[in-house]
Amino acid sequence: MAAAKKPVKKAVAAKTKTAEAKPKVAEAKPKAVAAKPAAKPAGKKAPAKGKSGAKAPAKAHAPVAVVKKAPKAVAPVKPARVRKSKDQGAVAIERSDRKIRTGVVVSNKMEKTVVVKIERRTQHPLYGKVVIRSNKFKAHDLVGCDEGDLVEIMETRPMSRDKRWRVTQILEKVK
Numbered sequence: 001m002a003a004a005k006k007p008v009k010k011a012v013a014a015k016t017k018t019a020e021a022k023p024k025v026a027e028a029k030p031k032a033v034a035a036k037p038a039a040k041p042a043g044k045k046a047p048a049k050g051k052s053g054a055k056a057p058a059k060a061h062a063p064v065a066v067v068k069k070a071p072k073a074v075a076p077v078k079p080a081r082v083r084k085s086k087d088q089g090a091v092a093i094e095r096s097d098r099k100i101r102t103g104v105v106v107s108n109k110m111e112k113t114v115v116v117k118i119e120r121r122t123q124h125p126l127y128g129k130v131v132i133r134s135n136k137f138k139a140h141d142l143v144g145c146d147e148g149d150l151v152e153i154m155e156t157r158p159m160s161r162d163k164r165w166r167v168t169q170i171l172e173k174v175k
Contacts, residue, residue, distance in 0.1 A: 099155040102171065105145045106136065113163060114141045116153055139165040148174035 103118035119134045139153045140163055150172035153165040 100152060100168070101137070101165075102150065102152050103137070105147055105149045105151055108141070108145055108147055110138075112141055114139055114145050114151075114167065116151060116165070116167075137165045138163045139167050141167045143167050143170055145170060146174055 101116075101118045103116040105114050106117045107115040115136050116139050117134055117136050119132050121130050122133055123129070124131050137153065138160075139151075140156070140159050143151075145151055145167060149170050151170050152168050154168045156164060156166045158164050159166075
């Protein structure tokens with residue numbers, strides 16, 4: 001074991017001698033040689049200089065061919081909205097792409113707004129029992145609904161934070 005420790009001591013001594021010798025060599029260099037920047041690795045770029053620094057020369061690039069894309073096909077335009085005539089008395093707009101639900105008015109305490117409860121029957125995914133699920137929607141009311149009325153509501157643009165439906169017709173009036 002004594003033999004193994006001796007080479008380690010020699011290596012430590014060799015390191016200290018070379019570390020002491022390097023600063024002396026660096027100080028002995030003339031100023032002109034010290035002012036040259038060190039060679040940079042090929043993969044790294046120089047950091048960008050600010051407004052006061054000199055700009056790097058622009059690299060010459062091969063000309064890039066500009067490829068023009070063909071214009072996209074325009075989707076067919078939907079027919080304009082069709083309003084029912086005033087003789088029929090309905091103001092509702094006929095639309096086939098909007099959701100239509102039927103429900104019972106639960107509350108009409110707000111101005112021009114009613115709360116409609118819509119119930120749907122679904123089968124429980126695990127047990128198979130038919131379960132009644134319900135949702136409440138706030139709907140814009142210009143028809144004049146009362147609590148308990150059976151109404152049809154249609155999806156529409158957002159009218160407020162919660163109101164995205166409107167009453168299209170009263171199906172059954174409460175007595």
